[in-house]
Amino acid sequence: MKRDEWKSRLGFMLAAMGSAVGLGNIWRFSYVAGENGGATFLLIYIFFILAFGIPLLLTEFSIGKAGKKDAVGSFMRLAPGTKWHWTGVMGVIGGTLILSFYSVVCGWSLYYLFHYLIGDFWTEPTGGFGQSFENWTSTTWEPLFWQFLFMIAVVLVVIRGIKRGIERANLIAMPALAILMVVLAVYSLTLDGASEGLAFLFTPDWSQFGNPQVYLAAMGQAFFSLSIGIGGMLTYASYLKSNDRLPTATVGIGIMDTVFAVIAGIVIFPAVFSFGGDVTDGPPLVFITLPSIFASMPAGGLVGIGFFALLVMAAYSSALSMLEVPVAYVHRTLGLSRKAAAIVCGTVIFAIGVTVSLGYGIWSHVTIVENKNILDSIDYITGNYILPLGTMLMAIFVGWYWTKDQAIKRSEINTPILQSSWYFIIRYIVPVAILVIAITSIVDK
Template sequence: MNREHWGSRFGFIMAAAGSAIGLGNVWRFPYVAGENGGGAFLLIYLAIIAVFGFSLAMTEIALGRATQRNPVGAFRQLGGRLWTPAGYLGVIAGFVILSFYCVVAGWTLAYIGFMARGLLGSTDPAVLGQSFEAFIGDPWIPLYYAAGFMALVVLVVSSGVGRGIERANKWLMPALFLLLLILLIRAVTLPGAGEGLRFLLMPDFSKVSGATFGAALAQAFFSLSLGMGCLLTYGSYLSRSTRIPTTTATVVGLDLLASLMAGMIVLPVVFSFGFDPSSGPGLTFVTLPAIFASMPGGAIFGVMFFLLLAIAALTSAISILEPAVAYFVDEYGYTRRRTVSICALVCLALAVPSSLSFGHWSGLKILDRSFFDLMDYTATNLMLPLGALLTSLFVGWRWAAGARREIFEGTGIAGIWISVWLLVLRFVAPAGLVWIFLASSGLL
């Protein structure tokens, strides 16, 4: 079977950026920055992305391009049966992540409609909080939206790499940045927005603690979609003429830009209206609708904001599903359309208990967590860090020579930078990932 490839370097960059830019950038980054002191967190986050994130992203892309296989096939080809479980981890992680990701993405679709119909007109966060709780607690409606979101993912992924994923991202990513720009201009022109910008851009190191470093590390890791085989799979469709370092730098730069723009939209708006920037996850679905209701033309900007969230969620969900699809197509010869449909149905089946854990099954606890929280914790705090750790150790110690040739041959990059990259893979990244494990288990 002939393997599909990206039609252009631009197509790959848009697809890879779409993989990286998701709810982690637009939904998670602003409230995590708000909870961790703003500017100091941002500075630490930038440093971690530049060193840790960039090195691991290059590594995953190189693994894919060198083998032209899915995560399981790539690790089996280069490392034998001993390393094959590292590939399976990425494939399984995709199902786990989409089981709760599509639920939250469904909320964003619903809120586009709620904003457009004027159903979120209250300026009282308490009232909006009750509305949000009632919505997510309904046994059926959130699942309809989750199913609608997955239908969009299936439509794109089943159409293939070039005609589906690449074509969709070529439209969706420019649209995403256009929405970011429009909302940014509106946010920074609000009265009092300067306080929010100062909070985000001016470091206050008195607010830095060990938890700040842990939060920045986890955010960088979550934002770039590392450890789940997405970039590896996308790399397997990449032409050998494409230079991995410069292409990866562009993708990481776009990811950083999206996070920064999202922060410069949300935090100035929050400060302008006197709300708490450390409101946590409810900042998006409770606090921001209250603010939009207080703004002239707020309904329009509210629709645009939740449309932005939905696009970010869609481009990431496409990439999360693709490793599993590539695995079944590569290893078993299944047709793409059949595989996409089956994988999507499995994810939707897992989404049912995730969604119901906010309502009818809210009392059901597994290891003191709801089903949604268990899936989130298992993927974000265990599976993805473990996947990234295994990838880092494998390339750093087992496949270092091959990776050096795949990434740096013919690029003219100085040997000292190659040595730094190898140092990060062998020591810095593993130490950081172990930090995430220890912090998430409460041992730090």
């Protein structure tokens, strides 16, 4: 049977942007930036995107486009008889784990959107949003219901495949997302505390530049946000036609993703400063701090609808790409139809997600890494270890396993100076830098 493919390069670009722009840009970016000093973090983050992220995105795309299979199969085809396919296996496991906690947060977002739509959250509930968030997430069944609903929506589109499912969904979601985001940012800029919020986001605290944890956090966030390291982008690129070129698409996707993160910061931080929130609130920032802010601002209910619609849409297009990683693999190897593969993978992910969700309720005493609950532990392990390790292995694969000619040809870069800079970054800088950052941050602990 002929393998599915993107109808157009634009469709691929929008889907890859949809994958990149997600909860990572809004929910994760805002709390990681908030906890790591705002502007200092932003600068280091942008540095990682430009210097490593975009070259690595091209690396991952080129493996997928040359391999023309899922994350594991592409490595098997390109490096038969070696152990390289374990990079893909790690990606399949990483994608499964990330989606298991991602879908929990998606469920929360959907619940919030629903309660904004029916007007429940337009005013602060008794006891405040913090209390109501805690009460609600600690119940057993309701969060699971919303998470389940979300996963069904994701599975249904992935079943339809690339051209008819994922590409179509993104064709609508991405432009809508961009418009909504800009509207909210413009609104946020009119708030009283806008200048304070912007200062937090854009005026760095130089003393923080020596802190290795900020680098680790910024690198993890850059990889997470660009969706690299677990083969999601590899899998998407494997559905490209051979005449669809990579480099400009890659740069476009990297820049759009960063612009979205910065705009999300412009939406969130002015609002937090205007209404006396705390930027170091951590993961609940967008679920507790922002709703309190919306409740105290004029037309805040409508802003809340806009914001949570945005969050759900962004999360949705990313979740599609995460599910595609194991689905493509299982579909090829277990001889299951695409439909069966999507249902099997969706069920496994939901099942792991159940434990994540219960980590806010009856299993809140369970900690895996340090004193982190289940969600924070999986996020920590995948974001700080699996993604950097996955990207590093892909860089080594392209930089050392492939010949220079193969690497450059498959990167499709035409300009000689860009060819050699990209190759140098992938071959030397990335592996060394990732190792140094990982080791320093472990020693620093």
